[in-house]
Amino acid sequence: MDARTWIKELDKGTVRPLYICYGPEKYRMREFIDYVLRKCVPEDVREFAVTKYDLTETSLDDVLEDAQTMPFMAERKVILASNAAFLTGAKENAKVEHRPEKLLDYMKAPVDFSVLILTVDADKLDERKKIVKLLKDNGSMAPFVPLSADDLLQWVKRQAEALSFRFAAGAAEALLLSAGTDLQALRSELEKLSLYAGSGGTVSVEDVDGMVARTTEQDVFMLIDHIVRLRKEKAMTVFHELLLKKEEPIKIAALMTRQFRMLLQVKELERQGYSQQQMASQLGGHPYGIKIASEQSRRFSFEQLASILSSLAELDYGMKTGKVEKTLGMELFILKLAV
Structure with a gap:
């Protein structure tokens, strides 16, 4: 049932x-x-x-x-x-x-x-x-289990409709990237966007970027999404926003490592024929996050992802031992990937 x-x-x-x-x-x-x-x-x-x-x-x-x-x-x-x-x-x-x-x-x-x-x-x-x-x-x-990736997107759009506003193309997806997949948090952000747009209004991607508060984890998620899509300027902007929030480069690198490891795991499970719901259960992630990870992983081969994880491990060691200046090291790493 x-x-x-x-x-x-x-x-x-x-x-x-x-x-x-x-x-x-x-x-x-x-x-x-x-x-x-x-x-x-x-x-x-x-x-x-x-x-x-x-x-x-x-x-x-x-x-x-x-x-x-x-x-x-x-x-x-x-x-x-x-x-x-x-x-x-x-x-x-x-x-x-x-x-x-x-x-x-x-x-x-x-x-x-x-x-x-x-x-x-x-x-x-x-x-x-x-x-x-x-x-x-x-x-x-x-x-009561997490919604599938498609159902979550439709849920966000239905909630917007119930609040008397609509999303422009790509804006609902931008909300999920910024706010994450927790329904209570999404509902709060939707109510905020509703007040901003007004009855019958339309919320754009730019509105979402300007209005929705992101957690550090979601910032890193977006940082990697910009890297994958070769948007190095936007990737650097997100990185410097994290620095302004007093986030340590070592912590940012650790979160990037976790996400790139997820890409590698998703790529391997896809090769084995797992569905997105099965992968979410196996990896303990939300189906929407798995869907995005699947899309991101297509940009890389297994060898490239393994190399990125190795480079992140070397960068982490260099920053912790003082051999690499933290901010510069992260900037060079991001620029190297986003090309």
């Missing part, structure tokens, strides 16, 4: 008695929970019809007892219970004991006036457990 299927069901008026949400993408999880609330409980009665529990402090028995209690001033109520660690293989540190079998008993005859949402702070559930297998089979659980 996946969250998209749940949303389609909700749109058709089908509400499940139980939703178990897990996975690394917490922003999408919160979006889904908010959607359930909008569909199930009118805003003016949410104070009475929405209850929140922390399963590290409250027993599952108490939560299920609440679920079987009629709602007050509402036709349906929603119960949110976080930290359902009993569904994972992790050792529980809860102050209370849970009896997971009671959840299976409840699901044999769930009430129609309660919606129970359990959230799990884990990327995976323990599918060796009977309860996990049964709840998975009946469609009660779904993972």
Whole structure:
């Protein structure tokens, strides 16, 4: 099961008695929970019809007892219970004991006036457990995973549309390069761009460059993108901006090493036939970052990437031992690559 299927069901008026949400993408999880609330409980009665529990402090028995209690001033109520660690293989540190079998008993005859949402702070559930297998089979659980590269780009464009502005060609991609792939951070930058553009306005690549704050990691990501595209002036501009932010050349070199190593790994995995989603899982990166790394790696051969990593190691040693002046050494390295 996946969250998209749940949303389609909700749109058709089908509400499940139980939703178990897990996975690394917490922003999408919160979006889904908010959607359930909008569909199930009118805003003016949410104070009475929405209850929140922390399963590290409250027993599952108490939560299920609440679920079987009629709602007050509402036709349906929603119960949110976080930290359902009993569904994972992790050792529980809860102050209370849970009896997971009671959840299976409840699901044999769930009430129609309660919606129970359990959230799990884990990327995976323990599918060796009977309860996990049964709840998975009946469609009660779904993972919230990072969006694919294409889906992330479309998500950014839909968010802009909802905020009443649009992106000029290349501007949405520029936002992802500058702000990264964290949905909460992207949402904040989108709201900022919305205020700048105004209703019905258009945001250009130049607007994104001028308005969006970049982390050091994203600056280095852009620095390498300029190098790959042979834009040495822009690459040098980004490097000097990093220096103005008091970033040490040794740190910049370390981040460049990490990114070029990623290019080499992506190139090798592509050769082995991995998809971008598979590579993201294997390397622990976001699918959009893997997509960009894949595009960047095509500029280099395996031998060239290995040589770049070797040169970065020599540069790092030279800067740390004082044999190479840090800023000059980095400038020469960037100019050598961006030709």
